[in-house]
Amino acid sequence: MSLAIIYPNKDVSNWVTALHACDPKLKVEVWPEIGNPEEIEFALCWNHPAAVLQQFPNLKCISSLGAGVNHLLNDSTRPTNIPLVRLVDDGLKQSMAEYVMLGVLEHFRRFQDYRQQQTDGEWKEQQIPHMSEIGIGIMGCGEIGRYVANKLSEFGCNVFGWSRSPKEINNIPVYSGNDELDKFLKKANILVCLLPLTPETENILNTQTFNRLPPKTYLINVARGFHLVEEDLLLALESGQLSGALLDVFREEPLPKHHPFWSHNKITITPHVASVTNPKSAAVQIVENYRRAQNGETLLNLVNVEGGY
Numbered sequence: 583m584s585l586a587i588i589y590p591n592k593d594v595s596n597w598v599t600a601l602h603a604c605d606p607k608l609k610v611e612v613w614p615e616i617g618n619p620e621e622i623e624f625a626l627c628w629n630h631p632a633a634v635l636q637q638f639p640n641l642k643c644i645s646s647l648g649a650g651v652n653h654l655l656n657d658s659t660r661p662t663n664i665p666l667v668r669l670v671d672d673g674l675k676q677s678m679a680e681y682v683m684l685g686v687l688e689h690f691r692r693f694q695d696y697r698q699q700q701t702d703g704e705w706k707e708q709q710i711p712h713m714s715e716i717g718i719g720i721m722g723c724g725e726i727g728r729y730v731a732n733k734l735s736e737f738g739c740n741v742f743g744w745s746r747s748p749k750e751i752n753n754i755p756v757y758s759g760n761d762e763l764d765k766f767l768k769k770a771n772i773l774v775c776l777l778p779l780t781p782e783t784e785n786i787l788n789t790q791t792f793n794r795l796p797p798k799t800y801l802i803n804v805a806r807g808f809h810l811v812e813e814d815l816l817l818a819l820e821s822g823q824l825s826g827a828l829l830d831v832f833r834e835e836p837l838p839k840h841h842p843f844w845s846h847n848k849i850t851i852t853p854h855v856a857s858v859t860n861p862k863s864a865a866v867q868i869v870e871n872y873r874r875a876q877n878g879e880t881l882l883n884l885v886n887v888e889g890g891y
C-alpha cells in the first residue's frame with residue numbers, strides 16, 4: 583500500500599525525502615509514475631489534474647499539500663466518500679506572518695516612495711503617522727489569520743479581525759458575519775485577505791467592499807485570486823479609494839504576460855509565494871494521517887466539506 587504525490591510539473595524529490603525521513607518504510611509514488619493504482623491509499627495533491635483521483639479505487643484519504651482546499655472542493659470528479667484533510671502547519675503560519683509583516687511595514691514606512699526617490703536622486707523625509715494610528719484588518723481569523731494577527735499585535739500594530747463566527751483572540755477585537763463587516767471595514771487602513779475561497783467569499787474584494795473602507799486603504803491579498811474582482815481594484819486605485827496593493831495570488835496563475843497588474847505603479851506582485859509549504863515541516867502530519875487512515879482512526883485537520891473550508 584502506498585501514498586501518491588500528485589503535483590504536476592514539479593520536482594517533488596524534497597517531499598519524498600521528507601516523508602521518508604518520518605517513515606523510511608513508507609512507499610511513496612509520484613504521479614504519473616504509479617505502479618499499481620489499486621495500491622494507492624493516500625493522495626497528496628496540489629494542482630491535480632481533473633479526474634485523476636478516480637484512478638485509485640482504494641483511496642482512504644485525500645490531502646491538500648497546502649492550507650487551502652478549494653482546488654479539491656471544486657473538483658467535481660473527486661470521490662466524495664473519501665475524507666479530505668489539509669495542512670495546518672507552524673511553518674506555513676510563520677512564513678505568512680513574515681510576508682504580511684513585510685507588506686505592512688513596506689507600505690507604512692513608505693518604501694515605495696524611497697525607492698522612487700533613490701531613482702530620482704531625491705533626499706526627502708516622508709511624513710508617517712504613529713503605527714498605532716494605522717488600523718490593520720485581517721479578513722479570516724483561522725489558523726493562519728489568527729497567527730498573523732497575533733504577530734502584528736505583538737509588534738505594536740493596531741490589528742483587528744473578521745471571521746464567520748464570533749471568537750476571541752487575546753486582546754484583538756474580532757468582528758464576525760456580514761452584520762459586523764461594516765464596523766470592521768471602516769477602521770481598516772490596511773486590509774489583509776486571509777479567507778478561504780468559498781462561494782461566500784469569492785469576489786469579496788470588490789467595489790462595494792472597497793467603498794466601505796477609509797480612503798487610501800492599502801490592500802494585501804494573500805488568500806486566493808478569485809477573492810478579488812480585478813477590474814474593481816484598478817478602478818479603486820485610479821480613484822484613490824485604495825492607495826496600493828500587494829498581491830500574491832491571481833485569478834490566473836502564472837499571471838498572464840500582458841496583464842495590466844504587471845506594469846501598474848501601485849501594485850506589487852509576488853508569484854504565489856507568501857507561504858509555501860515546507861516539506862520537512864509538514865511531512866510529520868501527513869505521515870501521521872497516512873497511519874491513521876490505514877487504521878481507521880480520526881484524521882488530523884479534517885476539512886468541513888459542507889462549510890467549504
Ligand code: NAP
Nearest residue numbers: 649650722723724725726727745746747778782804856857
Ligand atoms: P482556516 O483555518 O480555515 O481559516 C479560515 C478563516 O476564514 C476562519 O476564521 C473562518 O471563520 C473565516 N471565514 C470563512 N468563511 C468566511 C466568511 N464567509 N465570512 C467571514 N469569515 C469567513 O484557513 P487558514 O489555514 O487560516 O488559511 C486561510 C487561507 O489562506 C487558505 O484557504 C488559503 O487560501 C490561503 N493561503 C495562502 C497562501 C499563500 O501562499 N498565498 C498560503 C497558505 C494559505 P471561522 O473562524 O468563523 O470559521
Ligand code: GLV
Nearest residue numbers: 647648649650857
Ligand atoms: C497555499 O496557497 C496554501 O493554500 O497553502
